[in-house]
Amino acid sequence: xxxxxxxxxxxxxxxxxxxxxxLKKWNGGDRIPSVREMAINIxxxxxxxxxxxxxxQEKDIIxxxxxxxxxxxxxxYKKTLGMRKDEFIKKELPAIFKTIKLLDINFEDLKSxxxxxxxxx
Numbered sequence: 001x002x003x004x005x006x007x008x009x010x011x012x013x014x015x016x017x018x019x020x021x022x023l024k025k026w027n028g029g030d031r032i033p034s035v036r037e038m039a040i041n042i043x044x045x046x047x048x049x050x051x052x053x054x055x056x057q058e059k060d061i062i063x064x065x066x067x068x069x070x071x072x073x074x075x076x077y078k079k080t081l082g083m084r085k086d087e088f089i090k091k092e093l094p095a096i097f098k099t100i101k102l103l104d105i106n107f108e109d110l111k112s113x114x115x116x117x118x119x120x121x
Contacts, residue, residue: 001042009044010051016042017056021072021080028074032062035070059083 001016003009020026032038035053039046053070056062061076061083073079100110 001044010048010055013038013042013044013049013052014055017052017061018080018084021061021076022084024077026072026076028072028076030072031068032070032072 001012003012017026017032026032033041035046035049038052039049042049053062053064057064059079060073061079062070062072064070
């Protein structure tokens with residue numbers, strides 16, 4: 001995994017987890033990699049991964065079965081979707097709206113561009 005300097009590494013790892021969940025590569029009840037496994041796979045300090053896991057536990061997206069490992073909560077998809085939507089609406093959308101307004105892009109043009117993008121997915 002390549003990291004950028006604009007965001008804390010543990011949050012970038014959180015984004016990776018959320019993407020896996022939203023793409024339905026990981027489902028509710030699935031066991032996820034251990035802290036050590038994840039640290040090795042993405043080449044970071046285990047403490048950084050632990051910080052990610054703590055954050056995801058606070059959001060009730062994952063839980064720990066003592067002695068067994070970490071698992072996704074049954075409603076991990078729903079909680080992840082809600083969390084990511086909320087972050088997008090509060091943090092990213094205002095900048096997008098500002099750019100749309102500055103570039104004088106109307107809603108119909110935006111809708112057409114989105115439909116083109118969506119048809120390629």
